[in-house]
Amino acid sequence: MNPQLAFLIGLFIVIVALVLTRRQWAPAAVHAVPSVWRIAKITVAEARRRRVIQAVVILVVLILISMTFFSYLSPQEQSRMLISGGLAAITVFGILLAIFIAAFLIPQELESRTVYAILAKPVRRFEFVLGKYVGALIILAAIVATMTVVLVGVLMLQDSLVQDLPDSAFNPNLKGVVFAAIMNYFAIAVLTGLIILISTVASTTMTVISAFIIWAVGSLQSTISDLAAHAELPVTKALLTVVYLIVPKLENFDFRNEVSNFVPISYGTGWEAVIQGIGYTAVVLILASIFFNDRQV
Amino acid sequence: MSSGRSRKLILGFLMVGILLMLVPVQDRIHRARPQVFDPDRKIKRVSAISVGPTPAVIAALGGFRTVAADLLWLKAERVWDGGSWWAMLPILDAVTELDPQFVLAWQVYGWHAAYNLHAESETIVDKRYWLDRGVTILEKAVEANPDNWEMIFELGWTLYDRAHEPWRASEYFYRADQFPGAKSYVSRLYYRCFEGVLDFERLFPALEYAKGRHTDPNVSDDVQHQVIANRDYDWWVQHKDDPQEHRRQIVLENTKRAERSVPFYLYPDDPYWQVCPICGLPSPKGSDVCSVCGAPVKQLSERAGRPSPASIPPDRTEL
Numbered sequence: 001m002n003p004q005l006a007f008l009i010g011l012f013i014v015i016v017a018l019v020l021t022r023r024q025w026a027p028a029a030v031h032a033v034p035s036v037w038r039i040a041k042i043t044v045a046e047a048r049r050r051r052v053i054q055a056v057v058i059l060v061v062l063i064l065i066s067m068t069f070f071s072y073l074s075p076q077e078q079s080r081m082l083i084s085g086g087l088a089a090i091t092v093f094g095i096l097l098a099i100f101i102a103a104f105l106i107p108q109e110l111e112s113r114t115v116y117a118i119l120a121k122p123v124r125r126f127e128f129v130l131g132k133y134v135g136a137l138i139i140l141a142a143i144v145a146t147m148t149v150v151l152v153g154v155l156m157l158q159d160s161l162v163q164d165l166p167d168s169a170f171n172p173n174l175k176g177v178v179f180a181a182i183m184n185y186f187a188i189a190v191l192t193g194l195i196i197l198i199s200t201v202a203s204t205t206m207t208v209i210s211a212f213i214i215w216a217v218g219s220l221q222s223t224i225s226d227l228a229a230h231a232e233l234p235v236t237k238a239l240l241t242v243v244y245l246i247v248p249k250l251e252n253f254d255f256r257n258e259v260s261n262f263v264p265i266s267y268g269t270g271w272e273a274v275i276q277g278i279g280y281t282a283v284v285l286i287l288a289s290i291f292f293n294d295r296q297v
Numbered sequence: 298m299s300s301g302r303s304r305k306l307i308l309g310f311l312m313v314g315i316l317l318m319l320v321p322v323q324d325r326i327h328r329a330r331p332q333v334f335d336p337d338r339k340i341k342r343v344s345a346i347s348v349g350p351t352p353a354v355i356a357a358l359g360g361f362r363t364v365a366a367d368l369l370w371l372k373a374e375r376v377w378d379g380g381s382w383w384a385m386l387p388i389l390d391a392v393t394e395l396d397p398q399f400v401l402a403w404q405v406y407g408w409h410a411a412y413n414l415h416a417e418s419e420t421i422v423d424k425r426y427w428l429d430r431g432v433t434i435l436e437k438a439v440e441a442n443p444d445n446w447e448m449i450f451e452l453g454w455t456l457y458d459r460a461h462e463p464w465r466a467s468e469y470f471y472r473a474d475q476f477p478g479a480k481s482y483v484s485r486l487y488y489r490c491f492e493g494v495l496d497f498e499r500l501f502p503a504l505e506y507a508k509g510r511h512t513d514p515n516v517s518d519d520v521q522h523q524v525i526a527n528r529d530y531d532w533w534v535q536h537k538d539d540p541q542e543h544r545r546q547i548v549l550e551n552t553k554r555a556e557r558s559v560p561f562y563l564y565p566d567d568p569y570w571q572v573c574p575i576c577g578l579p580s581p582k583g584s585d586v587c588s589v590c591g592a593p594v595k596q597l598s599e600r601a602g603r604p605s606p607a608s609i610p611p612d613r614t615e616l
Contacts, residue, residue, distance in 0.1 A: 010317025
């Protein structure tokens with residue numbers, strides 16, 4: 001479909017839907033903000049009590065610091081190794097923590113029956129889902145920020161310690177590293193939204209398994225798109241196209257390769273990926289609210 | 298229709314609307330990052346399927362191609378230290394497959410084939426094979442990194458220094474020199490390509506071009522470049538019509554190559570060179586006489602040979 005035409009049709013539909021429901025969503029939005037914020041704060045407080053999250057963050061910090069032991073490599077190689085390894089560590093542990101935080105948020109409330117106490121108050125179900133999501137985002141932002149600060153610190157330290165050679169200089173590429181970490185956070189945010197959606201309909205185990213699969217497939221979206229383009233069987237082509245359209249395009253947020261190779265980054269593309277991610281997450285959270293609303297609690 | 302169902306319907310429309318609005322955004326992202334999303338690009342970052350069932354592929358599946366490439370790169374370093382030169386090839390191949398933007402890996406891969414394995418080979422056929430392989434590797438590297446001047450320069454340098462194809466090399470030097478950040482030696486190597494083969498039609502425009510590059514008097518490298526380029530220009534203006542000097546230049550060039558045990562390997566249908574049956578040295582095609590010994594062109598054999606360094610007369614520098 002022509003992208004411009006698709007955008008115009010989409011915009012028209014969104015405006016019509018918003019105009020038709022304005023009497024419902026306008027007052028609901030005003031009421032939702034304090035409720036969502038309260039639930040988010042409770043979610044953050046619960047997460048802070050979990051020692052495992054702090055232990056994982058400390059582990060990552062130690063891994064990042066230990067990555068300075070590549071002194072036998074040339075300065076250029078050292079900087080590449082540190083950047084790619086550091087960003088990979090942030091991604092792996094960020095995604096793992098996102099999966100294990102988000103997958104338990106709603107099922108745990110259901111199992112411990114604390115959800116009854118919350119929903120008995122004037123809190124709508126979509127506010128509950130959104131509050132949980134915002135809470136998870138705050139926790140994950142703190143985790144990713146901590147790991148990024150440590151990586152930047154390690155890079156700056158190495159930059160001051162490593163002696164440059166005439167044809168090989170240590171390049172900390174701090175701007176690129178911070179940008180890649182921010183993009184990484186947005187990828188985690190999109191995945192978290194999807195995990196919350198799955199957790200409203202599936203068991204915790206199923207949610208965790210699905211999250212890992214979505215992570216792997218989302219990171220290979222360009223390959224899926226290639227395979228769909230070259231598939232001979234119409235069924236295969238249709239199946240791959242559906243997967244390509246449904247699964248979040250986590251590769252959009254992946255700038256680790258460019259940053260590690262010191263390739264100039266198109267920052268605008270990153271922010272376009274963020275817009276795309278916000279739109280995708282909005283759809284996912286609307287679906288999560290619908291499913292949670294229909295659920296017998 | 299109940300209010301619940303109508304609400305769901307409206308929310309459904311809202312979701313479809315949002316998704317449609319995202320279509321042009323994704324389209325722009327695809328166009329902005331062709332190295333990731335363009336299916337027509339021959340070398341892509343995602344090539345896990347072509348690498349084969351290795352641990353690197355497993356890592357690549359999670360979007361960790363760069364880390365997988367790094368781990369293999371460390372292995373390549375260990376193999377290099379152990380002296381297993383031939384074992385480095387599959388590792389370097391996997392590294393560049395996993396991360397085609399890893400410029401250093403491409404440079405080492407191409408250099409390793411064109412220089413080290415070429416030198417290790419015992420037969421001329423093998424030497425030719427590794428030289429061609431090195432050039433092919435670097436051509437792939439340029440295809441994967443068309444905006445990286447260092448990669449383009451590396452290919453030009455291998456063609457100039459190892460394959461003795463100065464005309465082809467000059468194209469890459471010129472291309473590399475167009476990028477911001479290209480060092481001044483790139484523009485000097487551009488005209489050096491024509492010096493060795495006495496191609497005056499191209500040499501003087503290339504010298505003029507080099508003189509017009511890197512002209513900032515506040516940059517020491519630029520000042521040095523201007524001194525060298527102007528000196529070379531003046532020298533060639535002075536010796537343009539001196540055939541003795543031309544011969545001396547060619548012999549000096551041959552001597553340099555012979556000293557490094559890099560003999561000429563001419564293709565049977567080499568478009569640029571032919572071997573003089575009198576002096577045994579390569580001479581550019583198209584001239585009336587051998588540019589080294591002055592033998593008439595009719596005496597030049599059409600058969601292209603591969604003279605060994607030993608066939609070059611020992612007193613060649615005294616011509």
